[in-house]
Amino acid sequence: MIFGPLPTKFFLTSGVGEASTELNAFDAALLNAKIGNTNLIKLSSILPPGCIEVEPYELPKGSMVPLAYGEMTHSEPGIQISASVAVGIPMDASAAGLIMECSRIGDAAVCERTTREMVREGMEDIRGLRIREIKSISATLIVKRVGAVFAAVVLCP
Amino acid sequence: MIFGPLPTKFFLTSGVGEASTELNAFDAALLNAKIGNTNLIKLSSILPPGCIEVEPYELPKGSMVPLAYGEMTHSEPGIQISASVAVGIPMDASAAGLIMECSRIGDAAVCERTTREMVREGMEDIRGLRIREIKSISATLIVKRVGAVFAAVVLCP
Amino acid sequence: MIFGPLPTKFFLTSGVGEASTELNAFDAALLNAKIGNTNLIKLSSILPPGCIEVEPYELPKGSMVPLAYGEMTHSEPGIQISASVAVGIPMDASAAGLIMECSRIGDAAVCERTTREMVREGMEDIRGLRIREIKSISATLIVKRVGAVFAAVVLCP
Numbered sequence: 001m002i003f004g005p006l007p008t009k010f011f012l013t014s015g016v017g018e019a020s021t022e023l024n025a026f027d028a029a030l031l032n033a034k035i036g037n038t039n040l041i042k043l044s045s046i047l048p049p050g051c052i053e054v055e056p057y058e059l060p061k062g063s064m065v066p067l068a069y070g071e072m073t074h075s076e077p078g079i080q081i082s083a084s085v086a087v088g089i090p091m092d093a094s095a096a097g098l099i100m101e102c103s104r105i106g107d108a109a110v111c112e113r114t115t116r117e118m119v120r121e122g123m124e125d126i127r128g129l130r131i132r133e134i135k136s137i138s139a140t141l142i143v144k145r146v147g148a149v150f151a152a153v154v155l156c157p
Numbered sequence: 158m159i160f161g162p163l164p165t166k167f168f169l170t171s172g173v174g175e176a177s178t179e180l181n182a183f184d185a186a187l188l189n190a191k192i193g194n195t196n197l198i199k200l201s202s203i204l205p206p207g208c209i210e211v212e213p214y215e216l217p218k219g220s221m222v223p224l225a226y227g228e229m230t231h232s233e234p235g236i237q238i239s240a241s242v243a244v245g246i247p248m249d250a251s252a253a254g255l256i257m258e259c260s261r262i263g264d265a266a267v268c269e270r271t272t273r274e275m276v277r278e279g280m281e282d283i284r285g286l287r288i289r290e291i292k293s294i295s296a297t298l299i300v301k302r303v304g305a306v307f308a309a310v311v312l313c314p
Numbered sequence: 315m316i317f318g319p320l321p322t323k324f325f326l327t328s329g330v331g332e333a334s335t336e337l338n339a340f341d342a343a344l345l346n347a348k349i350g351n352t353n354l355i356k357l358s359s360i361l362p363p364g365c366i367e368v369e370p371y372e373l374p375k376g377s378m379v380p381l382a383y384g385e386m387t388h389s390e391p392g393i394q395i396s397a398s399v400a401v402g403i404p405m406d407a408s409a410a411g412l413i414m415e416c417s418r419i420g421d422a423a424v425c426e427r428t429t430r431e432m433v434r435e436g437m438e439d440i441r442g443l444r445i446r447e448i449k450s451i452s453a454t455l456i457v458k459r460v461g462a463v464f465a466a467v468v469l470c471p
Contacts, residue, residue: 040201044354048376061253062205096351096375197358218410219362
């Protein structure tokens with residue numbers, strides 16, 4: 001095994017935030033998604049084989065949390081921003097799943113549909129895997145001041 | 158605990174570098190900050206509860222070092238660039254602290270003030286925490302060839 | 315030692331991919347490079363002292379893999395894109411090596427030469443180290459649909 005335990009669980013979460021700066025808005029969105037007091041480590045987006053979904057739970061403050069996410073920040077009031085993430089679970093429990101993310105100006109429906117189609121292409125067309133299920137989550141916000149949206153698949157030990 | 162020991166110590170460091178390319182200048186700035194022979198893993202910027210400040214020390218060569226940082230590189234001679242990072246330590250020792258970074262063309266004073274205000278907003282306004290202290294550090298450089306500035310909060314086990 | 319075992323081995327790998335979106339093309343390039351079913355953690359590019367080169371091997375699916383890489387995606391048919399990575403191994407076995415990456419529109423030769431020169435500058439001029447050997451690898455692609463190129467130095471425990 002490479003550098004630490006293979007994750008065995010995952011959960012989906014999302015959030016939105018408003019603040020004075022983009023970094024503060026992003027931080028507020030992380031808090032809204034219940035992972036604002038952890039240290040995120042962005043991954044390139046594979047669900048380890050056999051990883052099972054759990055309810056989101058509070059991770060220890062300051063812990064290092066591997067995850068895949070989509071996010072967007074914007075400072076123009078009135079603009080709608082959206083972020084989505086989707087994860088494909090393969091039929092074959094020994095295969096890895098795939099996580100894809102998207103963010104855009106506009107509503108969440110297009111964004112979430114895009115991530116689901118990206119997962120489908122990556123698993124069926126590119127890997128030749130059959131998909132058991134695709135799960136997805138989005139966040140959307142009409143910016144008031146400086147806004148952020150965030151959607152993630154969090155991997156847990 | 159998630160993926161490795163929770164950091165228990167931290168230190169602030171900063172550096173500047175000049176070279177032929179932006180990546181070499183960044184590398185030179187890391188060396189100047191005394192962490193140029195380690196593998197940086199960029200985090201989303203939480204100080205674990207009870208983490209104490211230590212003097213910067215030499216980390217093992219090649220080790221993977223979690224940190225939060227601001228940086229900027231520029232290739233136009235005569236331009237001044239600055240990077241800052243600030244970390245807020247809460248009154249409540251069981252709460253997490255917050256790290257914010259900033260980089261900009263111009264002097265370091267504005268940059269450092271901005272990071273401190275971002276920490277204040279994130280801790281007081283967004284988390285409702287009382288702050289015991291905000292620590293900050295900056296790097297600034299008037300570019301000669303290709304330059305880089307770097308300011309970090311490094312987390313240690 | 316900081317946050318996990320110091321890597322003791324490394325290998326070079328590269329790949330190209332085509333798909334409908336940039337993220338899918340990048341994923342396809344990772345698969346082509348034989349690391350598409352792992353979770354990449356991008357590092358700031360130091361080869362730990364004494365790390366030895368091994369043949370590329372299949373890493374456990376879903377595992378977290380530290381590496382340094384160059385990559386590029388492009389959606390304009392007919393455009394040639396290239397990515398390269400180079401790693402310098404020092405004469406002194408107690409010194410760290412340096413990894414540099416590059417990506418560009420155009421052929422791989424310029425890109426790979428650039429990474430090798432960046433390694434030379436970082437080791438000889440900036441660190442004052444003598445180099446035993448520089449190893450490098452590239453990927454190049456003339457885009458058909460949406461294409462990606464990827465070249466990496468993967469660190470292993």
